[in-house]
Structures are given as C-alpha cells and as structure tokens.
Amino acid sequence: MSTVDTAPSSEAPAAARPRPKAAGGGFGRYLLIRFLLIFPTIFILVTVVFFLARTTGDPITAAQGGRLGPEALAELRAAAGYDRPLIVQYLEYLAQLATGDFGQTLTTNRPVIEVLTTYGPATFELVFYSLIVAFAVGVPLGLYAAYHRDKAQDAIARVLAIIWYAVPIFFAGLLLKLIFAVWLKWLPVAGRASVSAELQMQTLPDPTGFYTIDAIRTGNPEVLVDVLAHAVLPAIALGLLTAGIFLRLVRTNVIGTLATDYVDAARSRGVAESRLLRKHAYRPALIPIITVMGLQIALLLAGAVLTETTFEWKGLGFILAEFLESRDFAAVQGIVVLLAVIVALTNFVVDVIAAFIDPRVRY
C-alpha cells in the first residue's frame, strides 16, 4: 500500500470542479430567449389567423348577404379590396403591423387598438378575480385532498373538482344566476356594473376600463360595492372551473413531494404533519404547479369567452366571438395577437416566478 502525502479535502476539489451550472447570466439569457420567442409565436398566430379567417368568408357577405344580390356583393367586395390575391393582402397587413398599426375594425370602423383597450381590461379583471377564486378554493382543497389521499375526504374533493370541470360553464352560470340573483336576490344578474354606477364612472376623465380602479376613483363606496358585487358570480363560475384543475394539480404534485426523502427527513426531526404539508410538501410542489398554471391561462381565456357571454361581461373573449361571426378579420387578428401576447407574457412571468420560488434556478 502506498503512503498518503496529501491531506484529502473534499471541499476544495468540489468547489473547483467545473460543473455545468446555470450561471447567473445564463438564466437571464434563458429568459431573454424565452421572451424573444414570443415574437415568432405571434407571427405564426397572425399568419394562421389571417388565412383561416379569410377562408371563411368576408365581412361584407356577413353583413349584407341577406340584402344584396351576388353582383352587388361582388362590387362591394372589390371596392374593399377583398378580391385581391390573399398573399398581397397578407403582406400588406404584415407591413402595417410592422409599423405598430393594428388598423381599423372592418365592421364597426373603430381603431383595433381602441377595441383592445376597451375590452382588454374587462377580461383582465375577470381572469384576475377568477384566479383569486381558483387559488382560494383549489389550493387548500388540493392540499387537503393530498393529505387525506384515498380517504373519503379526498374522494369528495376530487369528485367536486371533476364536477366543477364537467359542468358546462354556461349552464353553471345560468344556475348561479337563478339561485343568487333571482331567488336569493343577493347579487345582480349580469353585467359589470349597474347603469347608475357605469354612468358615474363614465364621467371620470380618462376612465381606465378597469372598473375596480374606476370605481375607486369615483370616490363613491357604493359604486365600488356595486362593481365588486357584479364580479362575484362570473368569478365563481370561471374560478371554480379553474379551481377544479388547480385542485387536481396541487393534489398530484403534493402527493409527489410528500413521498420525497426530505419530507421523511423533516418528519424524522419531529416536524408537525400540518407543517410538513404546508412548508415541505407544498412549496416545492408549487414550482410545477405554477408552471402549469401559467399554461392554464390559455384555457382560462377560452373559458372566459363563455363566461363573458353568460354574464354580459363585455370582454375580449366575447367580442372576439362577435367579430369572428361578422368576419371582421382586422379585429380578430388584433385580438388574437393581444391574447397571444398575454399568454406568452404570462408564461414568461410564470417562469420568472418559478425561478424565484426555486432557488436552484437562480445560480
């Protein structure tokens, strides 16, 4: 056997070892690339929407098809330039977009930007409120179900989650309205605010469109109460649907983390079960949960279409359906771009949030 002439020290080589770490700059770079990827995504969406929308007819036929004969229609179409080759129209549109101009809606003759700023805030508020409901309901119940897994409590929570998810949102909305607005008369039927509240908010200089903010700005507590009361039912309808998904997500992931060594290790140090659940199982589970929740934003927006229609919540989803029906390409494209940006930005932000929760990502 040989002699030992160096004092072994595990730290030194370990620290010097050239591990492939994600360096500080690396993560920033990753985020940058993630951010830049928004643009091809939007480009693809615009292209897809452009051609899809145009294969389905034009706004003139949609509006006048029941009044004018084929010749008159063709004349109008030619005047509007819809008879030119698609590719020319497409390039034109791209050129226009490149200058940051979304154009005018074809049917209502309003700047598309204005459509976005009028209806965007409504959708934003709806999604925001329903996320609050989804978190408030889905996460605790998910934890609860995970902790009691395969017990009756778990089964009940899961069946609830499935039912929330399974009941078509317009049907759920109708029932909520009947119960809370018609029978109990606790809450208003639909809309974002009552007529008097809306009139008060319209007198504000530069209303933001975010009714909650506008209501606060009026300085009239009744208006705020009115606005919040209107948000309750839509938020519940859309929120519970999302809560059902969150519940399943939290449950699966928390069950996963509950089975890890570090939970066992913490248990072996005498940490209380409730604390194990809240701190040790939930927090690490939050990382995949947040990521998937980010992806759910697309689903939420889709759900918003139906919620908005059901509750007279005049937001992007609802107006998009409307514009689609009237084949207002310009408006449809503008809205889809905005939605895509929202989705992409959300996922981007979610990545950043996940990075903040997960210390491993930062270094």
Next chain:
Amino acid sequence: MAVAVSSRPGHRWRDRIPVVHQVRQSVGLQRGMLVAGLLMLLVFVLCAIFAPLLAPYGFAQRADASGGFGTQQPPSAAHPFGTTVGGYDVLSRVIWGTQTAILVIIVAVVLAIFIGVALGLYSGYFGGWLDRILVVVFDAIYAFPSLLLAIVLSIVISGGQSNLWGGVLAAAGSITVVFIPQYFRVIRAETVRIKAEAYVESAKVLGAPNRRIVFRHVFRNATRTLPLIITLNSSEAILTLAALGFLGFGIEPTAAAEWGYDLNKAQSDVTSGIWWTALFPGLAIVFTVLAITLVGESLNDLADPRLRGRRRVAQAAGEVAETSVVPGGTLDAGPGGLAGLEDGETFDEHGIEVKR
C-alpha cells in the same frame, strides 16, 4: 439457479389486459372510484349501442300515433323527462345523444392521437430544425383560445354544414387541432426522456437503424401515458362540442341528438321554470365526463406505485422475499395528470445526439 420458473400464461395474460389488471390491483376507495367510473362508462357505452332499443322515440320524432308530443311538456308517463322547446322527447334525445358523444370522442381522439403522436415522436427523437419549428407552432396554437380555434375550424372543415357526420367531423376535427399540441407535447417530452434511456442507447450501440429504434423501443414506451390523456381529452371533446353547440355550430337537431345543443336550446327554459329540458342533458354531460375522468385518474393513480393504495396485511404476514437484489423494475409511470400533459421543457436539447 432454479430451472424453468415457467410463468403461468393465463395469469400473465389477465394481468396484461389493461383495465382488468388495474381493477384487480386496486383496493378500497381507489377501487370504488375506478369501478364507479367504469360502471358509468359502461352505462354510457351500452346506451350508445342500444339507443334504438332503449329510447322510447326517435331523436327527431315530434309526434307518434297518438298525436304531437307538444312542446315543453313537463315530465309525464309518456315522456318521463318531458319534452323540449322543439317538441322532442327529452329522454330519447338524452339516450341518442350518447351515440353522438361517443362518435365525437372516438373521431377526435383517434385523429389527434395519430397526428400528435407521429409528430411528437419525430420531433422528440430527431430534434433539429423541424422540431424547433413544430414546438413553436404548437405552442402558438396552444396559446390560441381553443374554443375559437374550434369555431374557425368548424367553418373551414364543414363549411358550416350540420348533418351528423359533417357536424361530428367538424367538431371532432376542430377538437383534434386543439388536442394535437397536447399529444405532441406529451409524446415529445416522453420521447426526449426515453431517447436518453439506456435501452435506447443500447439499441443504438447495437447499430439498430433509427426506424427500428423509434418503432420498437421508443414508440411503445412513450405512449404509455396515453390512456390518461385520452380520458382527459374525451371529456374535453364532449365539452367542446357542447360549447360549439352553445355558439351555434352544433349538429342539426334532426340529424342527431347532441347534449350541448339541447342544453343551449334549453337556456331560456330554465329562467322560465322549465327545468327538465336543461337538467337531463346537463346531467348526461356531467356524468359522462365524471365517468371518463374517474377512470382516467384512477388508472393513472394505479399506474403509479406511489399513488396506489394497498390492502393492510395481518401482522407479520407474508413470506420473506427470496432473491431481492434490486428492488422493483423500471415500470414506473411517466408524467401523470395534468402535470404530465403540460410539463416538459419545451426548448431543451436533451441528451446527446448521435452524429448522423
């Protein structure tokens, strides 16, 4: 070494039939939920198959020998679930509706699987530029509000036609497009993971051509999580069809019975105190989704040894294991639940490419 530990083939076969195996495996509440789901599903399938026998009337029948049914009639002996605003028998339409639902599920899921799996396999295994493009494209489609995509597509696919097959194909086709990105994501993520597995590398080392590796080694392992996604998507298919019906893109009522359409038509009934026209199709949707989801979730839980519940054993029961050198196999489940659907790094270059 003991000679010929011949396995009993019967036992093995039974254990390899997907659902039967899991039912046998499950215990307690897990079994309860699985069996409940399966029973509901069975009722659903039986209804679809035997709809002509079970339904008292045709789905587009408005009158029989004793005259017209009348519209919006409350439940009675002749019409246990009442009649609709169009004068159809609610019970019959609910029963016939199972056929439409099943059709849509099958067409949508099959189409989505074929395309999604093929692209996912290709993208995940070969990587390269096509992969990158596909990923961005599908992410874009994913970001597109799915229902609206469905609307546009139903116009494109069927030109707005509304006969049974036109409607089903349109709905299913549009659902397909919405689902493909999901299958693509899952299969691609799985493929990327499996590609780095030692058994794929060992096949590479043996000099197996790519085609053989993809089909023999990657494909079957990557598709193992499909049953769960299929159940998830089946329920989504029904809901999307219902939502399409709600927006006026459903199937013409004399062409087929469709729950979402009926529910939509029943909207103003509900506010007028006519509850039966909405309740039953609504319940049918909820039950079907519940059934499919229960089965899917249960199968997923059972496939994951960590999630699988087991019977308690008597004190100090059982035999001490004989040779238990390396416990367990590699048959653990892949990503599960929604997490599995949507997890998976998108812009990763996993593993090492073999030079081509």
Next chain:
Amino acid sequence: MSTVVDIRNLGVSFSTDAGAVKAVDDVSLSVERGEVLAIVGESGSGKTVTAKTILGLLPETATTSGAVVLSNRAGTGEHDVISLTGAQLRGIRGTDVAMVFQEPSTALNPVYTVGWQIMEGLRAHGQVSKADARKRAIEILGRVGIPDPEHRVDHYPHQFSGGQKQRIVIAMALVLEPGLIVADEPTTALDVTVQAEILDLLRRVRDEFGTAIVLITHNMGVVADLADRVAVMYQGKVVEEAPARELFADPKADYTKALLAAVPYVGHGVARAAERAAARPADWAEQTPVVEARGLEIEYPGRFGRAGFRAVDGVDLVIRPGEVLGLVGESGSGKTTIGRAIAGLTRVTGGSLKVLGHEMLGIRERRFRPTRSRIGFVFQDPASSFNPLLTIAECVAEPLVIHDRAVDARDARPRVNELLEAVQLPASYGDRYPHELSGGQRQRASLARAIALEPELLIADEPTSALDVSVQARVLELFAELQREFGFASLFISHDLAVVDLLADRIAVLYHGRLVEEGTGAEVLGAPADPYTQRLLASLPVPDPVAQAERREELRRLREEAAR
C-alpha cells in the same frame, strides 16, 4: 453503559401488489450508549426497514409486531415506538433518535436554506427564539466542519457539495443532541475521499457527544472502519451478531462467511495480471490497438450558446487486442463519457480517437453503423438498459436481428439460449421481462447481449455498481471467464479500485477529465505517482478492522503533517 434502543422480536410486513411481503422477521437487537452498531447484509434483507422502525417512519402499508424500546438521552424514560401515536412520535423524533439518510441531496428540501431547515427541527421541539435557533444552527454547522458557517447558514442545499450536504444532514441530526443516530448508508452516494471524511465525522460524533449510532451499510470497509459491533442480516433475519474484530476474524454464519469472501481487496489482481501479461505473444505490443486515443477532448455543448463543458480533456490511451483496461476515477471525472465516445454515442470534439480503425472525430453514424457489430457495451445500470416491454430473449436477440444473423427473435432463439447459458442463466429466463429478474441476473443478461455478436471490443461501464458484494463477485468472475473464452479487448469502467484491480491488465486513473496516471495494477496501486491516486488509495477503507485501525492512524498522522 445503558441501552439506548432495544429491539425485541421485531416483525414487519408490507402489503404489495403481489400480496404480503415480510421484510423483517423476528429481529432482536440492542445498542448501548456511545456504541456504533453496524447492520450489514444482502440488499433487501431488511436493514432499512429495521432502521426506519426505530423512528416510526414506516409507510402506511406496513404492519409491525414486537417492540422497539427507545430510551431518551438522559436515560430517564423509555417508550415503545411501535405503540406511540402521531404526536408522541413527533416528540421523540429528533430528540431521542435522529436519522441520517443515504442520499444527502434528496434529504434536503431544495427550496429552503439549510439554516432554516436546521432551525425548524429546533423550533419543533420547545420554545427556542429565532435568534437562539440561528445561533445554534451556525454553531452546529461549524462543528460538522462547514467552513464559514455564519455565512453559509443562509445558503440553499444546491450550493453545497455532496460531502458538505451529508455533513449538513448529520448536523441536523445532531443539533437536538439525540441519544441515537440512525445512519442509513450515509456514504454510499459519495466518493471514497469524501467518504473517509464523513466517517471521521461520525466517529467524532460518537466520541464527543457520546451518541449511539446505528450504521447501515453494505461496504465492509466502512464497517471495519467505524463499527464496534456488527449485526449481519439475511432475508429479514439477523444471522449473526458480534463485535467487529471478532466477526472479521472469525465469521460464524455461512452467509457472513460468503459475504466476507466476496469482498474484493485492492492488490488481489496484481498477480493474475502479471500472469496474463507473461502469456502474451511477443509481438503483442506492436499489434494495431483496438482503441487509440490521442489528446482526446470531449465537450458537452452548452445550452443557448453558453460555453460548453469539457468533460474529457487531452486523454491519451490505448487498448490492444485482448487486453482489459480498467478506468477509475471519482464520480464525474469523465469515465462514462470516454466509454460512450468509444461506442459512438457521444461526439468527440477534439484530438483523435480511433476505434477499430475508424477515426471517431467527425464520423457519420451511417459509416460507423456496420462497425457496431464488433463492439459490445454493458451499461452502468442493468435495469434501465433493457426495454421494459420486451422479454429478455427478445432483448438479447436484438443484435442478431439487427445485423441480419436472424430473421426475428423467434428465429434467433436457439442462439439466444446458448448465450444465456454462456452467462449461466437458464434458457427459460428468456421468457421473462426485465423487471422479473434480479439485478445480478439482469447484469448477466446484459453481458449476454453484449457478447452476442462476439465483439472484438467490450465496453463495460460500472457493470456492478448496483450490486451488492456477493452478487458483484459472481458477475466479475463471469466476466473474467468470458473474457478468457472470447478474448475480447475491454474497457472496464469503475470507481472501485478493488474491482478494477481484480480484472484489469492495466489501470488508468481519471481526474477532472484528465488522465493522471496509467500503468499495470502493480504500478498504479503499488506505487502511485499522482497525488490524486495516492489520496484515493489512502481514503479507501480496508475491510479489516485491525488493518484499518492502523491505516487510520497513519492517515491521521499524514494529515497532521500536512497541516503543519
């Protein structure tokens, strides 16, 4: 001396898919204060289960019989752990008994700082102010040898090395000063050099804190180094229990004897290698090498244009026909990378690597594919290298089918049976699925597949790392036999010097992607020139308590010298 834990007639059963499994059968053990009891035994013999029972950590699927009487640190009270309720269990966990887990990286919650996690344990037992808890966390970190603890206390687990993480895990166990620490394979995941330090730390814990330790391991070197008493388990039973020296000197049970006999010692292979070298033909050295690397560089590409990571840096090595080259080195040193490069799985990025006459730098897969039939590869993990959906026979038939030696698996079956028998697996095992085989059996099947085409070169990447010593011995023996019979050249990768020594003609030592030393076993192990090789050898515990005590003494002396 007083008894810290007294296990009486413990039985544990699990319910599984296959029905009830009995994991522990009528085990009785006891540990005295300040004593280290090692539990050794075959894998799956119930060591971990026994240990977990002491903390009441068994999963819900387990049922327990017997008694585990645990006394508190002061020796003033005792509890039967098995009969305790949840809240009571919580009371004793951490204070009366603490646990050190095998994988330090998974035993630490990644999203909290280590200080937070240590303090949490403190605050779970009694009213400790935040500031006090922090003070004690810093103190305990310092005592287990974390440098700069005031600062490091706020770091996250991933910011520590593996060895440091294990120290932190031990610190967590220590901070409440429990009477007993249960350490389940505390060093298995670590390099030998780090392992030596952790063992030192555990010894200090016993000596300074007077803590009793239950040490679970399958490494007889570790046992010899640390244990006062040894319990040998086999199939859920304790088959032998004796003071450490006595056990090594005079094993009683058959299993213990077999176990000790299977332990490889560094230096055993030297004679055999010399024998083989002597038997070689004269012109052997001039024959074209099967593998020849000159200044080999392998770099893994970085993500998103970040700089890549150079895993292999300027390695020269040669494998001649029929020769076995052993490649050793610590974890992450690049061993697997070299093996994969030779098999054409990893791209060579610099230097030159010739394999069976092909230059691998920039080679195309299409051109290399025909050559693949001349190379066999045994993967590190036998379990994952088989497609779980194919039977063993189908797996072994794969190379035959791919290279057109057979039409399909059925056609190849006779040859497959021969191969299985060559690796001493009954042919009927071919009908089983991979997960239905034991690790050793799978390892043999893997060998069978690798030699199916009678390759000229066999790359074996840690083929025994997942096995316990007794099974490992059998696989190694088989390997040697096959090598004699088929005469293939081989790259044998391992981190275990003793294993490599047993098989290899020459040994190459890899450190941080560089080849630091190469030569025959006698040269490298007998007179290591490189400081890393020297440290490696010194850290290796000898599976003999007497010799190890001497070595330890020597190691301590050397360290002190170095410190001056």
Next chain:
Amino acid sequence: GCSAGGDDEGSTGGGTLTIGTTEQITALDPAGSYDNGSFAVMNQVYPFLMNTPYGSPDVEPDIAESAEFTSENEYTVTLKEGLTFANGNELTSSDVKFTFDRQVAIADPNGPSSLLYNLESVEAPDDLTVVFTLKSPNDQIFPLILSSPAGPIVDEEVFAADALTSDDDIVAGEPFAGQYTITSYDFNNLVAYKANPDYAGILGEAKTDTVNVKYYTDASNLKLDVQEGNIDVAHRTLSATDIEDLRGNDNVKVVDGPGGEIRYLVFNFNTMPFGATTAEADPAKALAVRQAIADLIDRDAISEDVYKGTFTPLYSYVPEGLTGANEALKDQYGDGSGQPDADMAAQRLEEAGIETPVDISIQYVAERYGPSSSDEYAIIKDNLEASGLFTVNLQSTEWVQYSDDRVADLYPAYQLGWFPDYSDADNYLSPFFLTENFLANHYENPEVNDLILEQSVTGDPDARAALIGEIQDKVAADLSTIPYMQGAQIAVVGADVEGAEDTLDASFKFRYAALSKG
C-alpha cells in the same frame, strides 16, 4: 349585498327610463351602418325629412315643411324654419345636400348607400329648399327612402364629407336634432339619452327626460333583468319561451304591435326538384312541387308551437298591416282557410305526374334569425314528410357560408328572413321579384317585373294598392318563395310603464320618446 339598481329614481324632469336590448350597434354614422341596432339609435337622435308618425304605416314630412314631386324627376323638400342641431349649428338645406352627397360618395360596404339607387343629384338652391333629382321619374318609393336608414340628416360641421366619422367624434360633436341627444356613450354597453327640447318634427316632445339603454348579449339576462325590475323596458329580442313566461308575470306587461319582420322559404328555380338545370328539368313539375309544399306547411303549428304567438301566420308577400297587403296564398293553397291540406298536395303532384316521395334538400341558418329556426324547420320537415309526399334532407349552415352558398345555387330550397328598410309594400316586392333581384333564385316573370315597376311610379294610393294586390296574386301563383311567418313587435315593460303600444306601430321604428313611467 346589493341588487343591480338599474334606474336612478328621483332624477329630475320627466324621470328616467332604462331600456334593455340585445341588438348591437355597428356605428352611429348613418353612412357606415345598415342594421337594426344602429338604426334604432339613429331614429332617436337624427332628424329625417320624411318620417312615419305614431300609429301610421305611411310617411309624412318630419322636419320638412313640405315634400313633393315638382317635376317628374325632381322631388323638392322645403325645410321648416329655424332648425338647429343640439350643438347649436343651424340645420339648413346645405346639411341635407351634404348628407346625401356624403352617403353616395362614401358608399361604405356596411352602409345603406345602395338604397339611394335612384338618386341622381341633390341641390340646395336656398337655405330651406332641397331638390332631389332622380334617375327614373315619379318614384313613389323615394319619400320612403328618406325615412329609411339612408335618410338621417347629419351636421356638415361634425361629419367628414368623404370618410366615416367615429362614434366618439359624433357624440362629442352633438350633431343631433331628433327627439333625443346622446349624453353618454359606451359602445354596445350603455347609451344615455336626454330629451332634445329643440326637436321640431312631427313626432312631438319626448315623454321621458332621460333614457338609458343597456345593451345585452344574452337574451336570458335581458329577460331576468326585466323580470326582476332592473330595467323598465325590454325590446328586441326575447325568446318565445321568455315572452310566454313573462306574460304570466304581474310585474311586467307584454306589449304587442304589428311587425314587419317576415320568414319565407326560397326556391332556387334552377336546382330545386325538376328545376331548369336538373336532369329531369320540367317547369310544370317544379311548380307542382312548390305548390305541394305550399299546401303542406302548417303555419299555425309553427306560430303556436315554436313562437307561442310572437310570430303569426303570413299568407302573402306583403305583411299584414301595410297598405296593399292581401292573403294571396291563403286562397290558393291548402284547404283555402289557411290550414294545410295533404290531399290537395298529393293531387297536385299526381296531376303533374310526379313520383312520390320527392327528395328535397332544405337549408336554414342556425342563429341568424333567432334561436327558433331549427324548431321551425323541424316542423316543416315533419309537415312535408308526414304527408308521405316528400323526404326532406334538412341542413343548417353558419350565416356567412350560407350567404355565399345560396347565391352559388347550392341550395334547392332555403330559409330567409327580411326586415324592412322602410314600411312600404314595395320593400317586400322589388328586392325579391324584379328580374334583377337579390335572391338570385332565377325566378323571372316579365309581367310581375313590369307591374312592380309600375306600382313604384303610381302616385294614386288606391291604384297603387290595386297593383300591389295584383303582384301578390301573380307571385303567389308562381311561388318564387313561400312566405309563412310574420313577426310581431314585442316589448316587455314594467307594470308602471306607459306608451309602448303607441310606438309599436307599422313604422317598425321603436321610439323611446313615446314611453313614460307612471
């Protein structure tokens, strides 16, 4: 908690009224919209040269002093004196000229400029006189056009001459001279009106000072809100079920008036069974098929089962209530009293030598004409098939596609609906049955063509009514289309709201000014 208090009770003047509707506005600019929702707003706020007074189907000068043909091709309108817009600008003949020149110049695809097909030029010789020069002489329709969507007079100082003006600019510019002005405008959500004291037309003063109009997207919300008293008036469009339910509710009154909306079935003369381009083309057989179908449709069933009386059977091309309307189809088809008659149909087919059952495809639009189209056609399909004479392949299609397909001769028989531009029989005849018509169904009858042209230049009301009757009889014999339903105008109002019956008249213009809250 708080319930949605829709109305601000206790506000000054003639009180406040809240109206709900599901119609949508496209644009406030008369040159940029041609739809019911936008026209509904225009009727409240813009002045018209000609308009229909409460309770009458015929037009009279509104802000005009007089209007008449001063020569065959010249229609001269004299304005009242001292007209002003709400913004204080004077309303002169130059504004009128500007209005019509602008319509024609912009010719927006969404606008109604096509209605001005007969306008050659407009002159404003002095501040009060406007002279319209027409292309074809003696056009009796032209005064009606002046009350149509092409007719609102706009302020030349607010509107752009050659481009559409945005809603916001319009509201800010207050170019209003109708009964109301807009005080607050939230597009398709909430519009607030205030009575315009300066309105000088025939309709008189508004009964209610402030009117808020809430726009709904979902009829069931409209219904719930009116039922709960959150709004005072619900006008257009509640489902038949909702209306029937509300009829039994004491808190609200359901007010009906004659409606101009009709539903009809169009035949494509080329592609219908035995049509001109089919393999076995035979005009006589094709006619027999159309006649048999006309015999079989059970209008009462549709009216009662589907529409619960909110639509009534229609037996002619011109709806009941308009001058000249008759019941041409009632006598010619079915049992002669409006009921279906299967034997008659069988006999017709038999006489024409047609083998039964005849295969026919019928197409309808899913949502365009309200949610009940599917039920409507389920009944028609039933009617046809129950007789054993037809097998019907029923299909529905989304609107835009439908519009393309129907003129591409893809549909042998299909549903359409019509809402009039102006309340005159002509609007139900010339667009449909002139040789050049928008149906493009290849129906051609020179005699009918001539008669239609003749009635449009016949100044004498009685002679014109006779001509209109003759046209209906002739078309009824040819059956270019089969009209079968006429929609009633229905408003649901709170128990304390008066005046709805006054404005639910044959003008088909719902005027908020007639409503008041007791």
